[in-house]
Amino acid sequence: MLNVKNLTAGYEAKPILKNVSFDVKKGEFFGIAGPNGCGKTTLLKSLTHLIKKENGEIILDGKPIEKYSAKDFAKKAAVLPQMSPQTFSYTVKETVALGRYAHKRGLFHTWTEHDEQIVQSVMEQTGVRHLESAQISECSGGEQQRIFLAQALAQEPEILLLDEPTNHLDLSFQKELMDLLKQWTLERKLTVISIFHDLNLASLYCDRILLMENGEVMAVDAPKKVLKEELIEEVYNTSIQKQAHPSVAKPQMLLVPEYIEKNQSPEINDSFLTIGESHLVIQSPMPLKTLSSGVTGAGLGWHRSFMIRRVPPEYSHLNYQEEMANYLIENDFDPMETVGFMTAVNLEDAAYHLYRASAFSVFILVTAGTANAIDASKHEDFRDEYLSPGTINTWIFVNGKLSEEAFIQGIVTATEAKVKVMQDEEIIDPTTGTTATGTSTDSISIAATQSGEEHPFAGTMTALGQMISRGVYECTRKAVHNYRKRISN
Numbered sequence: 164m165l166n167v168k169n170l171t172a173g174y175e176a177k178p179i180l181k182n183v184s185f186d187v188k189k190g191e192f193f194g195i196a197g198p199n200g201c202g203k204t205t206l207l208k209s210l211t212h213l214i215k216k217e218n219g220e221i222i223l224d225g226k227p228i229e230k231y232s233a234k235d236f237a238k239k240a241a242v243l244p245q246m247s248p249q250t251f252s253y254t255v256k257e258t259v260a261l262g263r264y265a266h267k268r269g270l271f272h273t274w275t276e277h278d279e280q281i282v283q284s285v286m287e288q289t290g291v292r293h294l295e296s297a298q299i300s301e302c303s304g305g306e307q308q309r310i311f312l313a314q315a316l317a318q319e320p321e322i323l324l325l326d327e328p329t330n331h332l333d334l335s336f337q338k339e340l341m342d343l344l345k346q347w348t349l350e351r352k353l354t355v356i357s358i359f360h361d362l363n364l365a366s367l368y369c370d371r372i373l374l375m376e377n378g379e380v381m382a383v384d385a386p387k388k389v390l391k392e393e394l395i396e397e398v399y400n401t402s403i404q405k406q407a408h409p410s411v412a413k414p415q416m417l418l419v420p421e422y423i424e425k426n427q428s429p430e431i432n433d434s435f436l437t438i439g440e441s442h443l444v445i446q447s448p449m450p451l452k453t454l455s456s457g458v459t460g461a462g463l464g465w466h467r468s469f470m471i472r473r474v475p476p477e478y479s480h481l482n483y484q485e486e487m488a489n490y491l492i493e494n495d496f497d498p499m500e501t502v503g504f505m506t507a508v509n510l511e512d513a514a515y516h517l518y519r520a521s522a523f524s525v526f527i528l529v530t531a532g533t534a535n536a537i538d539a540s541k542h543e544d545f546r547d548e549y550l551s552p553g554t555i556n557t558w559i560f561v562n563g564k565l566s567e568e569a570f571i572q573g574i575v576t577a578t579e580a581k582v583k584v585m586q587d588e589e590i591i592d593p594t595t596g597t598t599a600t601g602t603s604t605d606s607i608s609i610a611a612t613q614s615g616e617e618h619p620f621a622g623t624m625t626a627l628g629q630m631i632s633r634g635v636y637e638c639t640r641k642a643v644h645n646y647r648k649r650i651s652n
């Protein structure tokens with residue numbers, strides 16, 4: 164659809180674009196990104212022939228753009244420029260109707276039913292129909308943005324060029340506009356070329372992103388190939404962290420504020436622990452990055468409070484997550500910030516210990532009941548009765564900085580250590596009569612202060628992994644002893 168080859172362009176005596184080359188396919192959603200002043204708008208202006216190139220080629224549908232008359236070009240391509248204050252005043256409908264100009268012939272233009280249909284339809288789709296009689300100067304920035312988009316769409320272009328289209332839009336209109344454009348690329352094969360400052364939005368919607376720096380192309384590729392930490396940090400000259408979008412397989416780039424990076428956090432140990440009759444709690448002075456299987460706060464997140472709540476052995480609740488959240492609120496904990504676990508064992512039997520190395524430390528806490536002991540390798544054996552109390556809850560607090568791999572490896576390491584306790588303590592699965600590997604409702608949480616020494620890994624060959632396995636082994640064994648002692652009395 165569009166082929167740009169060795170484009171060099173700029174302003175009088177000021178070359179901006181240097182040897183820019185890329186192709187855009189029909190129906191593609193193509194993003195242009197890069198730091199302020201790198202030449203994004205200049206590139207868009209070159210593509211629409213608003214500034215003359217010094218060198219190179221811009222071919223639109225097989226024909227150099229300078230060979231198009233203004234009207235023929237407008238039938239092919241529509242432009243949504245960066246928003247600027249409106250000095251003239253048309254009504255909204257008049258403004259949108261101007262988009263039909265490219266399709267008129269001769270001096271006296273007649274307004275056809277088809278024109279009216281198109282204008283009504285694009286006003287509907289961009290959500291400005293209710294404003295059709297309003298003066299455009301009286302519309303808000305976001306409304307004006309949508310009105311000019313409607314004008315561009317009324318042109319029925321094959322290619323739409325946009326300069327930061329979401330600039331004035333609130334979150335819901337950003338999403339609506341992007342969804343609408345994406346839908347047009349997929350269903351009508353509209354080609355969209357858009358400048359983005361928001362890399363995350365570009366990642367979600369673009370098929371490919373052209374990343375620029377100082378008028379040059381740094382990368383043109385799929386979002387996952389362009390949005391790489393090192394490349395973005397280098398081009399934007401700032402620190403960035405990449406992470407996956409929680410529900411779409413697209414990368415998201417997150418800023419890392421300097422003041423947080425420099426924060427030093429206190430060591431998490433038993434001075435933050437309180438054990439009551441109905442719950443035990445670690446209350447951290449700052450949020451900890453956590454991976455857990457808690458009843459609340461499950462998955463990866465940041466949490467300040469960690470609770471193991473004692474419930475009666477017969478506890479059964481259809482909506483136990485909501486019930487737990489209510490319990491947290493009643494006890495002045497924020498369910499959003501709390502990793503909440505349950506157990507039926509006596510909380511005084513929890514075993515905990517702080518393990519220190521020279522540059523980091525790990526605080527482990529385990530509660531254990533083994534009545535529901537189970538041999539995970541004998542999954543085929545029928546069991547449906549719930550014996551109680553019977554859960555092993557494992558908490559690992561790392562005073563250090565963990566990578567995501569280390570979080571996962573920490574859980575693997577802890578699980579291996581727990582299984583070894585089951586063997587060494589000869590805990591038997593009552594259904595199969597074989598050695599158990601855990602209980603049927605075990606839960607685990609690993610939390611880290613994310614300051615201090617960095618730990619890329621936490622397998623059993625690393626110092627951190629060895630500390631976790633030793634700590635979980637010792638604390639689980641002690642918690643099992645405490646539990647056995649209590650039930651034997």
Ligand SMILES: Nc1ncnc2c1ncn2[C@@H]1O[C@H](COP(=O)(O)OP(=O)(O)OP(=O)(O)O)[C@@H](O)[C@H]1O
Nearest residue numbers: 174175177179197198199200201202203204205206
């Ligand atoms: N009309 C002009 N005359 C001379 N120089 C200009 C003109 N317009 C822009 N420039 C310069 O060209 C360079 C690139 O500007 P351009 O607007 O293309 O960057 P951009 O990447 O779109 O920036 P931003 O992200 O800030 O919108 C800048 O140094 C700018 O000062």
